[in-house]
Amino acid sequence: MDSAVTAEAELVVQLQQGSEAAFRTLVEQYQDRIYRVVFSLLRSPEEAEDVAQEVFVEVHQTIGRFRGEASLSTWLYRLATSRALKNLRRARAKKRFAYFTSLLGFGNEVLHEAPTHAHPLALLEGQQQLGLLLEHIARLPGQQQVAFTLRHEQELSYEQIAAVLNTTVPAVESLLFRARKTLRERVQPNFRHD
Amino acid sequence: MTKPDFRPAADEAWDALLRQLPHQPQARPRPFFYGRVQARLAAQASAARPLVPGWLRRPAFAALLGALVLSLSGDCAAGGTAAGAAGPVYAAPPMPPR
Numbered sequence: 001m002d003s004a005v006t007a008e009a010e011l012v013v014q015l016q017q018g019s020e021a022a023f024r025t026l027v028e029q030y031q032d033r034i035y036r037v038v039f040s041l042l043r044s045p046e047e048a049e050d051v052a053q054e055v056f057v058e059v060h061q062t063i064g065r066f067r068g069e070a071s072l073s074t075w076l077y078r079l080a081t082s083r084a085l086k087n088l089r090r091a092r093a094k095k096r097f098a099y100f101t102s103l104l105g106f107g108n109e110v111l112h113e114a115p116t117h118a119h120p121l122a123l124l125e126g127q128q129q130l131g132l133l134l135e136h137i138a139r140l141p142g143q144q145q146v147a148f149t150l151r152h153e154q155e156l157s158y159e160q161i162a163a164v165l166n167t168t169v170p171a172v173e174s175l176l177f178r179a180r181k182t183l184r185e186r187v188q189p190n191f192r193h194d
Numbered sequence: 195m196t197k198p199d200f201r202p203a204a205d206e207a208w209d210a211l212l213r214q215l216p217h218q219p220q221a222r223p224r225p226f227f228y229g230r231v232q233a234r235l236a237a238q239a240s241a242a243r244p245l246v247p248g249w250l251r252r253p254a255f256a257a258l259l260g261a262l263v264l265s266l267s268g269d270c271a272a273g274g275t276a277a278g279a280a281g282p283v284y285a286a287p288p289m290p291p292r
């Protein structure tokens with residue numbers, strides 16, 4: 001058995017026994033990865049912090065039910081992406097509702113676009129394309145957005161993405177194909193051909 | 195919708211753009227993340243802890259406790275009221291001489 005797998009199994013046993021030291025190890029080992037994946041979906045440091053904390057709180061509360069069908073990292077990614085998607089859906093519903101009420105004249109408040117925490121790189125000269133791409137990634141349907149982000153930003157394999165999304169590799173390929181097609185159609189007309 | 199330009203140069207530009215994605219500066223949580231997770235766990239635990247013991251939150255036990263408090267209150271006010279409502283009150287017989 002691989003030593004990493006053994007170490008992970010030992011960590012899970014200790015977590016299930018309620019070891020605080022094991023929980024600290026888990027948080028410190030995965031906090032960057034979990035924060036990064038949530039941030040890449042939400043693009044807001046405050047929301048990413050909040051969701052990442054929620055993920056670890058959920059792990060603490062439900063580790064007893066973890067049966068090891070998936071690896072610990074897959075389980076963590078699954079919790080993180082589903083919570084991030086829930087936040088995204090809530091934000092989109094809120095935006096739609098605000099737009100609808102503004103059309104009917106119920107709300108007098110001016111509709112503001114949510115701040116797009118544009119990546120510092122995207123602000124630099126010659127990085128507009130990256131900024132535009134990030135903007136369009138945020139507009140993809142939830143599953144496509146998760147698959148695309150896990151593949152192209154977190155560099156997970158197709159198998160890992162399928163495990164996180166609890167689906168098959170062909171389904172991931174299909175999600176990625178549609179995501180890339182949509183993004184290319186939206187971003188490419190803006191390419192400059194010098 | 196305009197058809198995307200699928201010329202080789204455009205392919206290269208697209209691939210180059212995708213290759214930039216994993217090389218963005220990595221976002222990281224603020225320092226002392228573990229401390230904040232612990233604080234959140236503690237806050238949730240204290241919010242979940244009830245102010246009254248579990249057995250007291252059962253109606254039967256609460257009613258039993260209420261009845262016990264009334265019966266031990268000393269002046270039997272509740273008992274007297276109940277007796278008054280049930281019928282006339284007769285005077286106690288005089289005490290026999292010593």
